[in-house]
Amino acid sequence: MELDDKAKSASEKLTDAVNAAANESDSVVEAVSRLREMGYEPRLTFQVELAPIEPANGPAEPAAEKVEDFTEEDRKALRRMLIRVR
Numbered sequence: 001m002e003l004d005d006k007a008k009s010a011s012e013k014l015t016d017a018v019n020a021a022a023n024e025s026d027s028v029v030e031a032v033s034r035l036r037e038m039g040y041e042p043r044l045t046f047q048v049e050l051a052p053i054e055p056a057n058g059p060a061e062p063a064a065e066k067v068e069d070f071t072e073e074d075r076k077a078l079r080r081m082l083i084r085v086r
Helices: 005-024 026-037 072-080
Strands: none
Touching: 005 026
């Protein structure tokens, strides 16, 4: 699905807001620091998937396919940082 400029801008603002929230969260900063002390450099990836809202009479387009799944190791690291993954 091709995004218009407004959707792209809104998506970028969402990404910036999540990054800012993570950087300002004491628990996230502490968890990242612990991992660094253990000799790991955490790399967090935030992915935004946009899909049109379905009208009452059915979907407008097929649902977007998931590009990438988290590995079990990714999920464990995120759980340690108190980040939930669906």
